[in-house]
Amino acid sequence: MFDSISELSAAIAPVIQYHKIDDPSRDARVRGGFTPPRRFKRQLTFLKHRGVVFYTASELIEHYKQHGQFPLNSVAVTLDDGWQDNYTNAFPVLKSLGIKATIFIVPSCLGEQSTKAVAEGEGVRAHLSRAQVREMSDDGIEFGSHSMNHRLLHELPADKVLFEVEEAKRQIEDLTQKECRTFAYPAGYYNEAAQKIIAAAGHIAAFSTIYGPTDRFDLYGLNRIEVLRRDRFIFQFARKLAPLFATRGKAGNDQ
Numbered sequence: 001m002f003d004s005i006s007e008l009s010a011a012i013a014p015v016i017q018y019h020k021i022d023d024p025s026r027d028a029r030v031r032g033g034f035t036p037p038r039r040f041k042r043q044l045t046f047l048k049h050r051g052v053v054f055y056t057a058s059e060l061i062e063h064y065k066q067h068g069q070f071p072l073n074s075v076a077v078t079l080d081d082g083w084q085d086n087y088t089n090a091f092p093v094l095k096s097l098g099i100k101a102t103i104f105i106v107p108s109c110l111g112e113q114s115t116k117a118v119a120e121g122e123g124v125r126a127h128l129s130r131a132q133v134r135e136m137s138d139d140g141i142e143f144g145s146h147s148m149n150h151r152l153l154h155e156l157p158a159d160k161v162l163f164e165v166e167e168a169k170r171q172i173e174d175l176t177q178k179e180c181r182t183f184a185y186p187a188g189y190y191n192e193a194a195q196k197i198i199a200a201a202g203h204i205a206a207f208s209t210i211y212g213p214t215d216r217f218d219l220y221g222l223n224r225i226e227v228l229r230r231d232r233f234i235f236q237f238a239r240k241l242a243p244l245f246a247t248r249g250k251a252g253n254d255q
């Protein structure tokens with residue numbers, strides 16, 4: 001089904017994943033998901049200077065579906081959980097650099113302080129408000145689904161997965177008045193049943209981070225490159241993203 005070029009591009013979509021664009025809160029024992037705003041800006045500026053073209057997640061997938069491969073030198077910036085810092089800290093950076101991004105939100109958390117998506121041992125944290133989502137959406141930020149309640153889909157019976165998937169999509173579309181086309185699995189977990197439900201609901205792709213096939217391409221099990229707090233220096237960030245730029249479009253030169 002795939003030619004050698006798309007096989008080379010199979011393992012990782014050119015999609016990077018962030019969580020919180022903030023300094024770690026004092027009670028945070030798990031700090032990996034925090035990227036300080038200045039570092040976020042430095043990383044994206046680095047990519048911009050490299051000539052990277054930024055896409056939303058769904059634009060990238062559409063391109064793949066039409067051409068059988070991802071565009072060269074492309075990146076989609078994604079942020080999971082829809083934290084309020086995405087508005088206060090990430091949005092100004094994205095705006096000033098003219099960079100598109102996709103934020104995967106949990107509709108039941110909007111406007112709330114919640115523990116539904118925090119790391120273990122962490123207290124409540126503020127999510128985006130509905131007004132903030134609308135403002136960002138009007139400005140070109142894409143909003144994808146991160147399920148209705150951030151429950152781990154591989155642990156739920158089919159009827160609950162169906163609700164988590166369909167209700168989230170409906171509420172996001174209601175809010176943005178745009179189609180919600182992409183999905184990110186809460187904590188990255190999925191199974192085949194969840195993949196089928198997400199596809200049937202009308203999403204064009206679903207993203208994980210922690211696992212996914214590395215030997216074939218699965219639009220409903222796409223890996224992303226997770227940027228963590230320990231990626232402190234630009235050379236670490238560049239090294240982490242190197243696979244994106246080393247292989248795509250260069251059949252037979254995959255190292």
Ligand SMILES: [Zn+2]
Nearest residue numbers: 080081117187
């Ligand atoms: Zn999450």
